Amino acid sequence: MKMSGAEILIESLKKEGVDTVFGMPGGVVLQIFDVLYNEKNLKFILTRHEQGAAHAADGYARAKGKPGVALVTSGPGATNTVTGIANAHMDSIPLIVITGQVATRMIGNDAFQEADIVGITRPCTKYNFLVKSVDELAKTIKEAFYIASTGRPGPVLIDLPKDISGARTDFEYPEKVSMRSYNPTYYGNKWQIKQAAQAILRAKRPVIYAGGGVILSNASGELKELAELNRIPVTLTLMGLGGFPGTHPLFLGMLGMHGTYAANMSVHDADLVIAIGSRFDDRVTGKVSEFAPKAKFIHIDIDPTNIRKNIHVDIPIVGDVRNVLVELNKELKTLEENRNQLIRERDPWYSQIKEWEKGHPLSYKKSNKVIKPQYVIEKIYELSGGDAIVASDVGQHQMWVAQFFKYDRPRTSITSGGLGTMGFGLPAAIGAQFACPDKLVFNVAGDGSFQMNVQELATIAVNKLPIKIVIINNGSLGMVRQWQELFFNQHYSGSIIKDMPDYVKLAEAYSIKGLRATNPSEVEGIIKEAINTDGPVLMDFIVDPGENVFPMVPAGAANSEMIFGESAKSVKDKTAAKKEKKNSVLPA
Amino acid sequence: MQHIISILVENKFGVLSRVAGLFSGRGFNIESISVGTTLDSSTSQITVVTMGDDRIIEQIIKHLNKLIDVIKVIDLSEKDYIVREAALIKIHTSRPEDRSEALRITEIFRARVVDSTPSTYTVEITGDENKIEAIINLLRPLGIKEIVRTGKIAIAREDMKQTAMQELKKVRA
Ligand SMILES: Cc1ncc(C[n+]2csc(CCOP(=O)(O)OP(=O)(O)O)c2C)c(N)n1
Numbered sequence: 001m002k003m004s005g006a007e008i009l010i011e012s013l014k015k016e017g018v019d020t021v022f023g024m025p026g027g028v029v030l031q032i033f034d035v036l037y038n039e040k041n042l043k044f045i046l047t048r049h050e051q052g053a054a055h056a057a058d059g060y061a062r063a064k065g066k067p068g069v070a071l072v073t074s075g076p077g078a079t080n081t082v083t084g085i086a087n088a089h090m091d092s093i094p095l096i097v098i099t100g101q102v103a104t105r106m107i108g109n110d111a112f113q114e115a116d117i118v119g120i121t122r123p124c125t126k127y128n129f130l131v132k133s134v135d136e137l138a139k140t141i142k143e144a145f146y147i148a149s150t151g152r153p154g155p156v157l158i159d160l161p162k163d164i165s166g167a168r169t170d171f172e173y174p175e176k177v178s179m180r181s182y183n184p185t186y187y188g189n190k191w192q193i194k195q196a197a198q199a200i201l202r203a204k205r206p207v208i209y210a211g212g213g214v215i216l217s218n219a220s221g222e223l224k225e226l227a228e229l230n231r232i233p234v235t236l237t238l239m240g241l242g243g244f245p246g247t248h249p250l251f252l253g254m255l256g257m258h259g260t261y262a263a264n265m266s267v268h269d270a271d272l273v274i275a276i277g278s279r280f281d282d283r284v285t286g287k288v289s290e291f292a293p294k295a296k297f298i299h300i301d302i303d304p305t306n307i308r309k310n311i312h313v314d315i316p317i318v319g320d321v322r323n324v325l326v327e328l329n330k331e332l333k334t335l336e337e338n339r340n341q342l343i344r345e346r347d348p349w350y351s352q353i354k355e356w357e358k359g360h361p362l363s364y365k366k367s368n369k370v371i372k373p374q375y376v377i378e379k380i381y382e383l384s385g386g387d388a389i390v391a392s393d394v395g396q397h398q399m400w401v402a403q404f405f406k407y408d409r410p411r412t413s414i415t416s417g418g419l420g421t422m423g424f425g426l427p428a429a430i431g432a433q434f435a436c437p438d439k440l441v442f443n444v445a446g447d448g449s450f451q452m453n454v455q456e457l458a459t460i461a462v463n464k465l466p467i468k469i470v471i472i473n474n475g476s477l478g479m480v481r482q483w484q485e486l487f488f489n490q491h492y493s494g495s496i497i498k499d500m501p502d503y504v505k506l507a508e509a510y511s512i513k514g515l516r517a518t519n520p521s522e523v524e525g526i527i528k529e530a531i532n533t534d535g536p537v538l539m540d541f542i543v544d545p546g547e548n549v550f551p552m553v554p555a556g557a558a559n560s561e562m563i564f565g566e567s568a569k570s571v572k573d574k575t576a577a578k579k580e581k582k583n584s585v586l587p588a
Numbered sequence: 589m590q591h592i593i594s595i596l597v598e599n600k601f602g603v604l605s606r607v608a609g610l611f612s613g614r615g616f617n618i619e620s621i622s623v624g625t626t627l628d629s630s631t632s633q634i635t636v637v638t639m640g641d642d643r644i645i646e647q648i649i650k651h652l653n654k655l656i657d658v659i660k661v662i663d664l665s666e667k668d669y670i671v672r673e674a675a676l677i678k679i680h681t682s683r684p685e686d687r688s689e690a691l692r693i694t695e696i697f698r699a700r701v702v703d704s705t706p707s708t709y710t711v712e713i714t715g716d717e718n719k720i721e722a723i724i725n726l727l728r729p730l731g732i733k734e735i736v737r738t739g740k741i742a743i744a745r746e747d748m749k750q751t752a753m754q755e756l757k758k759v760r761a
Contacts, residue, residue, distance in 0.1 A: 122606060123613045127656045130602075147656060181659040215753055305650040308643070 025071020028100035048455035054084020059431025075113030090418025095155035126154030134167035178269035188319035203272035212239030213277015222325035235263035246406030256284035261360035393425035393449030412560030421451025509536035620739030680731035
């Protein structure tokens with residue numbers, strides 16, 4: 001039977017198991033929207049901005065573990081998705097972005113609403129296609145899903161010219177994909193895995209450093225087995241949160257710039273670092289030359305370009321994290337006999353870690369006068385029983401969520417790790433709520449980040465999504481303010497947000513319930529009320545405007561050189577002293 | 589160190605810019621790049637000359653391998669290979685003595701004069717970089733108007749031992 005390109009697109013999406021598409025219509029995609037008009041098995045969710053659509057599809061993918069899909073028009077619609085695409089690219093999230101394009105004969109003519117989106121997104125997609133004939137459309141979609149969700153996942157863009165959506169051809173959806181040039185390595189080298197097992201058993205001070213790859217390859221069970229079997233402490237990256245239970249006795253907390261003291265010191269003193277699905281991001285390593293200076297490295301990753309990118313690796317294993325861990329655990333079990341003794345030999349290591357944990361736990365100065373942001377997060381954790389998806393934005397609040405919300409399950413922490421995109425949280429929460437309709441979903445936002453995609457309140461309201469929005473309202477672009485306070489002589493240039501809207505009224509304008517807390521005594525009450533409310537709720541927490549995220553590794557420093565609330569004062573004094581000195585030599 | 593990297597790719601539009609974009613986007617250096625289709629018209633061969641220490645070259649090769657359209661990447665510098673480039677050199681030859689000097693040099697280098705006007709000769713030359721540099725240096729005193737160079741193309745030499753063994757087998761069979 002002959003079908004139009006638009007019909008082929010929708011049928012193909014359904015064949016891929018897609019149930020929800022986020023986006024916005026426009027001139028060149030009208031044929032597609034016309035097909036959607038009568039479509040019952042595919043929900044189209046109208047966002048209020050294409051960036052929102054891309055982030056929502058991203059949030060959907062993170063929560064569900066399946067590619068998210070966005071559909072937008074050409075030109076401005078397409079360019080509006082770029083931040084969302086780059087965000088997914090950095091975090092290896094499978095995403096299919098379908099952009100309309102002007103008719104093929106118009107391409108390159110600076111036609112109305114034309115943009116070379118294939119050119120624009122080449123560096124921030126895993127792959128992208130310009131469909132040049134309706135006959136290749138079905139195959140292209142099949143390949144796009146295959147590329148997006150296999151190997152190291154990532155966003156794939158399909159640029160679909162208007163005349164192709166209109167052209168007709170026989171529809172046959174390919175069963176299989178074969179691409180001679182794309183063959184990810186799924187299974188680790190056996191010999192290297194044996195080497196790794198030996199190294200693990202020999203290690204006196206081992207530590208596992210795991211990242212988002214664990215979640216992407218659904219390997220948290222295997223990771224837990226590896227850690228428990230050999231009693232190895234685990235630290236996670238921001239992207240890895242939930243990949244290992246946050247309440248597990250072997251969990252050290254997050255590492256890196258705002259990681260725990262115990263995590264950073266463990267890595268610093270380790271004799272073996274087992275890096276799993278993590279890429280040695282500079283926010284994690286601090287000064288690279290002093291990252292785990294005494295350790296041998298095992299690195300397991302599906303992407304060979306991640307290996308030896310900036311750290312020398314002794315035992316590289318390229319493969320799907322889950323497959324490799326299955327093999328590694330098998331191998332370790334065959335070496336059963338002397339394991340218990342070897343683990344006993346690590347007793348000094350465990351007690352050292354306990355000391356670090358006791359000496360510098362995550363903490364903050366409690367107050368009953370002003371709301372501390374950390375307290376809000378603690379309460380959300382407590383009152384939700386930890387059983388929630390939390391989509392955070394970017395800034396101080398993001399770090400407090402990472403520190404004080406203990407994720408026990410994968411796919412519950414949704415945050416922009418690699419690109420650090422303000423405005424990600426709200427639309428990502430929308431995607432997550434569509435992926436998991438029965439789950440309690442929070443969006444924890446900064447007052448700055450929240451305003452970047454605030455228009456998506458409409459999407460939440462119209463779809464009656466019961467998302468609980470938490471604004472950590474500190475009246476500033478807090479993370480920027482923190483850096484200026486510590487390293488730029490308290491020059492608060494461009495970081496104080498004046499004349500803020502009344503967020504409660506703003507919520508009400510969208511018919512969303514708005515609640516506010518200005519005193520610590522009100523915090524519990526409004527969180528409870530929000531959780532017990534059926535629909536969406538926005539909570540505006542007016543928090544201590546001067547609160548900072550600690551501990552902190554100053555940029556360029558080694559992870560062992562963390563500063564805490566107290567020592568931060570001396571950093572401040574030092575920069576202030578420098579400033580004074582500079583002033584004093586100035587002529588009067 | 590200089591490396592010559594040979595990349596077999598799908599012959600699709602946009603592939604060259606993906607390869608070139610990979611270099612520019614990651615701050616890797618391209619000294620020259622050339623491309624053409626292979627025996628199988630569905631594939632193209634790209635030859636890239638680049639500089640870098642072992643770590644950078646390892647990253648370049650891994651990243652190239654990761655590109656969806658790349659079928660095969662070979663670092664020719666690890667093999668025995670033949671490298672050539674071509675150049676067209678347009679020289680001022682208004683005076684008769686310059687014309688004969690130009691012809692003499694062309695002869696020595698086994699180059700060819702492929703175009704001539706009353707005031708110019710255009711010389712075609714292929715060879716390795718040194719040969720091309722050498723002829724340019726010799727022609728320079730005559731006055732060079734314009735030079736166009738292709739950049740390098742390279743091909744691995746057949747493995748002598750292996751081909752010898754194959755021949756031997758044939759003979760024995
Ligand atoms: C799109 C974008 N623009 C700028 C930045 C730089 N930036 C990082 S954190 C930050 C401040 C975030 O402020 P807010 O959302 O209020 O959160 P807070 O740090 O106060 O918790 C800024 C401007 C960014 N990460 N993303």
